[in-house]
Amino acid sequence: MARRLTRAWRISAARCALVLALALVVGVALHAVTVALLVTVLLVLGWGAWRLARLSRLVAARTWPPPARGAGVWDALQNLLRLRQQHTEGRQRRMVHMLRAFRDAAAALPDAIVALDARQRIEWFNGASARLLGLRYPRDVGAALPDLVPSPRLAEWLRGGGEEPLVDLLLFDEQVRLNVRRVPYAAGRAMLVARDVSQLMRLEQVRRDFVANVSHELRTPLTVVHGYLDMIEPEQLPGYESILYELRAQSRRMTRIVEDLLALSNLEARDDLPRERVAMRPLVEALRREGEALSQGQHAIRAEIAAQADLLGSAKELHSAFSNLVSNAVRYTPAGGSITLRWQRDPGGGARLAVTDTGHGIPAQHLPRLTERFYRVSTSRSRETGGTGLGLSIVKHVLQLHQAHLEVESEPGVGSTFSCVFDAARVVDAGSGDLP
Ligand code: ADP
Numbered sequence: 001m002a003r004r005l006t007r008a009w010r011i012s013a014a015r016c017a018l019v020l021a022l023a024l025v026v027g028v029a030l031h032a033v034t035v036a037l038l039v040t041v042l043l044v045l046g047w048g049a050w051r052l053a054r055l056s057r058l059v060a061a062r063t064w065p066p067p068a069r070g071a072g073v074w075d076a077l078q079n080l081l082r083l084r085q086q087h088t089e090g091r092q093r094r095m096v097h098m099l100r101a102f103r104d105a106a107a108a109l110p111d112a113i114v115a116l117d118a119r120q121r122i123e124w125f126n127g128a129s130a131r132l133l134g135l136r137y138p139r140d141v142g143a144a145l146p147d148l149v150p151s152p153r154l155a156e157w158l159r160g161g162g163e164e165p166l167v168d169l170l171l172f173d174e175q176v177r178l179n180v181r182r183v184p185y186a187a188g189r190a191m192l193v194a195r196d197v198s199q200l201m202r203l204e205q206v207r208r209d210f211v212a213n214v215s216h217e218l219r220t221p222l223t224v225v226h227g228y229l230d231m232i233e234p235e236q237l238p239g240y241e242s243i244l245y246e247l248r249a250q251s252r253r254m255t256r257i258v259e260d261l262l263a264l265s266n267l268e269a270r271d272d273l274p275r276e277r278v279a280m281r282p283l284v285e286a287l288r289r290e291g292e293a294l295s296q297g298q299h300a301i302r303a304e305i306a307a308q309a310d311l312l313g314s315a316k317e318l319h320s321a322f323s324n325l326v327s328n329a330v331r332y333t334p335a336g337g338s339i340t341l342r343w344q345r346d347p348g349g350g351a352r353l354a355v356t357d358t359g360h361g362i363p364a365q366h367l368p369r370l371t372e373r374f375y376r377v378s379t380s381r382s383r384e385t386g387g388t389g390l391g392l393s394i395v396k397h398v399l400q401l402h403q404a405h406l407e408v409e410s411e412p413g414v415g416s417t418f419s420c421v422f423d424a425a426r427v428v429d430a431g432s433g434d435l436p
Pocket of ligand 1: 324328329332333357359360361362370371375376377378382383386387388389390391392393416
């Protein structure tokens, strides 16, 4: 393009020179050189002005200039302009096309997507937002989303900044259950993404009911079998003693699994637990005594109360969770090992109950999965010691219902520490007056 322009400049310069030479010849012939040159220069300038005016009109018209056929610099400029305009329009068309494809894809998503400006006003939303959040187009564009949504919980979450995802939000008479996230993407702007999890939750409920019903149905026949097995004395069945002992052990195991499954179903069905004061000193003492009874003198069990604090929650469920940890420590620590129960404050006002043992320990790759149902690091060891594989799931659920969590540190061959970590909101000074 640059070479074509240079050539056009040369041609135009040559044409100017030729016209001026002709004017000179005519001027000499007519003995009026100055007049002839002046008239020619004025004509050349006038022609230039006319082409410039034509070019400006073409630029202003915003349409493609027609192709110029001449070889001079004005024609080259006109063709250059035409080419640029073609490029720009092509790029614009491609961008509009991409933008439309992008919007169509977002509009077709089954999740509700709402683009919000820095003041939480709606800039755009897709079709699913009408179904899931009740938004209407174009009525709601420009309106503040917290004022429009059909749920006070969602409105409050939005006003609070929506840092954490909002789970299991019930809308429209509990017909729709949503998980909602706020995704910030540019200065103050954010995208609200709401996913319909109604079907998923229904399936989850069916699964829970099934497990609860099966466990419940199994409990009575198991009690009967267990009762009869206990009534039979091994001496009454000479030669079958070992089988009888095995039958008793297995029926006890089944009963424990069913009891643990029922306990889990019970916990899963609850949204919260009673909020009573749980005195920690006597509880930790009781846990130590239980540990000693289980260990039958095979371990050194100590209790350290470093915090003069109590917990707010369900005494029964907390006891069950903590005693699961103590029972695990006893069962997974070889004879001669030691176990320490420690109740201590955390920085920030929270507190933790830690159970430390000098047992087998757990390889790091198993730690993230320990609280899954029936997950065992060593199946044989768990069975030998009477484990159901459900203890830590129960611990996790109990802690979740107390807005607390489980932390596990472990080193194979050295030992493990399982800590139940509670927020400041669940901790009160021991012996202080009424509950907050
Ligand atoms: P189980 O009834 O099998 O003990 P849990 O849910 O209580 O089931 O524990 C899951 C698994 O975690 C156990 O099978 C065991 O492998 C491992 N585990 C739990 N506590 C300890 C511990 N204190 N030391 C070593 N391993 C442990």
